[in-house]
Amino acid sequence: xxxxxxxxxxxxxxxxxxxxxxxxxxxxxxxxxxxxxxxxxxxxxxxxxxxxxxxxxxxxxxxxxxxxxxxxxxxxxxxxxxxxxxxxxxxxxxxxxxxxxxxxxxxxxxxxxxxxxxxxxxxxxxxxxxxxxxxxxxxxxxxxxxxxxxxxxxxxxxxxxxxxxxxxxxxxxxxxxxxxxxxxxxxxxxxxxxxxxxxx
Amino acid sequence: xxxxxxxxxxxxxxxxxxxxxxxxxxxxxxxxxxxxxxxxxxxxxxxxxxxxxxxxxxxxxxxxxxxxxxxxxxxxxxxxxxxxxxxxxxxxxxxxxxxxxxxxxxxxxxxxxxxxxxxxxxxxxxxxxxxxxxxxxxxxxxxxxxxxxxxxxxxxxxxxxxxxxxxxxxxxxxxxxxxxxxxxxxxxxxxxxxxxxxxx
Ligand SMILES: [Zn+2]
Ligand SMILES: [Zn+2]
Numbered sequence: 001x002x003x004x005x006x007x008x009x010x011x012x013x014x015x016x017x018x019x020x021x022x023x024x025x026x027x028x029x030x031x032x033x034x035x036x037x038x039x040x041x042x043x044x045x046x047x048x049x050x051x052x053x054x055x056x057x058x059x060x061x062x063x064x065x066x067x068x069x070x071x072x073x074x075x076x077x078x079x080x081x082x083x084x085x086x087x088x089x090x091x092x093x094x095x096x097x098x099x100x101x102x103x104x105x106x107x108x109x110x111x112x113x114x115x116x117x118x119x120x121x122x123x124x125x126x127x128x129x130x131x132x133x134x135x136x137x138x139x140x141x142x143x144x145x146x147x148x149x150x151x152x153x154x155x156x157x158x159x160x161x162x163x164x165x166x167x168x169x170x171x172x173x174x175x176x177x178x179x180x181x182x183x184x185x186x187x188x189x190x191x192x193x194x195x196x197x198x199x200x
Numbered sequence: 201x202x203x204x205x206x207x208x209x210x211x212x213x214x215x216x217x218x219x220x221x222x223x224x225x226x227x228x229x230x231x232x233x234x235x236x237x238x239x240x241x242x243x244x245x246x247x248x249x250x251x252x253x254x255x256x257x258x259x260x261x262x263x264x265x266x267x268x269x270x271x272x273x274x275x276x277x278x279x280x281x282x283x284x285x286x287x288x289x290x291x292x293x294x295x296x297x298x299x300x301x302x303x304x305x306x307x308x309x310x311x312x313x314x315x316x317x318x319x320x321x322x323x324x325x326x327x328x329x330x331x332x333x334x335x336x337x338x339x340x341x342x343x344x345x346x347x348x349x350x351x352x353x354x355x356x357x358x359x360x361x362x363x364x365x366x367x368x369x370x371x372x373x374x375x376x377x378x379x380x381x382x383x384x385x386x387x388x389x390x391x392x393x394x395x396x397x398x399x400x
Binding site for chain 1: 202206207217229237243245247251260262269
């Protein structure tokens with residue numbers, strides 16, 4: 001039996017966070033109440049701002065509260081080099097290796113005909129237009145090394161073939177069947193450096 | 201480099217949660233944005249309500265948004281049996297064993313002269329008055345099995361001696377030096393059942 005319906009609600013609401021089970025949700029709720037109400041209020045505010053305010057970058061489709069994200073807007077990035085990833089988390093993972101200086105294009109998923117996700121849903125037309133207009137020299141396919149990720153990379157490579165751009169795939173230093181965002185920085189940096197041109 | 205100041209703020213705000221490091225904060229932020237904005241908004245609302253609305257029960261001093269908590273208010277609990285604990289988390293831990301039917305008194309800490317925490321701060325006078333007015337027959341001291349917890353239990357036992365009430369201490373099934381809220385339910389239920397009267 002619980003002493004407070006509101007605390008029960010808080011414990012249950014915290015479980016929307018990945019990796020948080022009943023025991024750790026309870027610990028989080030009690031610790032905020034006992035020791036850090038200011039931290040809890042601040043989290044509440046930022047959470048609302050982010051859930052309501054974060055949209056998509058008009059150039060690269062990653063998450064941002066601005067029209068154009070800070071990466072696309074940076075004068076220090078090489079806009080002739082474009083890395084195609086599945087999610088914004090993958091952008092963060094690659095940025096944290098510190099070894100990549102180009103720009104990104106975020107598919108927000110991968111091709112999955114069964115779920116009704118075709119080329120349009122992952123923005124392939126936008127990608128082709130962007131490569132053309134910005135005069136991109138190389139496109140690095142950094143989709144996940146899963147069956148769907150490989151198929152998506154292959155499909156996009158075929159579409160890019162006619163544009164006379166070099167298309168490469170990150171090397172298989174990335175463990176097969178894994179998710180890019182959970183790969184350690186060293187492996188990922190190595191995989192980026194060891195990328196190969198895709199032979200069609 | 202990050203693509204969004206607001207997402208950076210969210211990742212940093214999530215670190216107020218216990219056990220959440222930079223990597224898991226990032227995973228939480230991205231998963232909410234990608235897959236569960238409704239869950240994130242709900243968490244934001246409940247978090248604000250709880251941080252602003254949760255106070256202390258006027259009878260047992262545990263956390264509640266009501267004047268009297270649901271436990272103190274329940275007609276099914278034995279009000280002649282009182283269990284003294286350090287924190288509301290300890291109440292939850294004991295409740296989850298399902299083996300205790302009495303009421304609680306929450307000290308919200310333990311005696312710590314160095315930090316200026318004396319009998320008044322942990323509500324010893326309130327406790328003595330409650331034991332007297334409710335005609336409590338037995339007080340179970342379930343403070344943490346740490347040096348401070350033992351000292352607090354001993355001090356309160358001495359104060360209760362003149363009131364002709366049975367004072368017991370939960371058995372040492374609870375690992376010494378540990379914190380009550382992290383003990384598994386079985387051990388805790390066993391320790392409650394094996395409690396001993398405190399000899400003064
Ligand atoms: Zn962008
Ligand atoms: Zn109460």
